[in-house]
Amino acid sequence: MNLFRKIKQLFSWQQPPTRSAGMAMQAANPKMAQKILGMLEKTQEEELTCDEVFALLDQFAEMTARGENVSELMPLVELHLEICGDCREEYESLMNVIQHPA
Ligand SMILES: [Zn+2]
Numbered sequence: 001m002n003l004f005r006k007i008k009q010l011f012s013w014q015q016p017p018t019r020s021a022g023m024a025m026q027a028a029n030p031k032m033a034q035k036i037l038g039m040l041e042k043t044q045e046e047e048l049t050c051d052e053v054f055a056l057l058d059q060f061a062e063m064t065a066r067g068e069n070v071s072e073l074m075p076l077v078e079l080h081l082e083i084c085g086d087c088r089e090e091y092e093s094l095m096n097v098i099q100h101p102a
Pocket residue numbers: 049050053080084085086087
């Protein structure tokens with residue numbers, strides 16, 4: 001018996017039924033998949049655009065600097081910063097200005 005061939009068969013048998021990526025992920029790592037799926041659901045439900053986040057970013061950064069609970073007050077902005085590198089960069093440079101005024 002050829003083990004390599006057997007493994008290959010096993011994989012080719014598993015591949016064709018291309019089910020939803022979600023199911024495949026869930027099988028691989030349930031916790032991670034749930035986290036990602038939850039994140040996707042959130043973004044789909046209550047997504048802010050980059051423009052909207054940019055408009056709120058000044059306020060958000062100032063509130064963060066004052067130590068206010070932004071996760072509760074502006075959860076959507078915080079969520080967007082988690083998933084959007086562009087806005088996070090903008091936010092970080094804003095924070096930098098606020099914390100180190102010229
Ligand atoms: Zn953005």
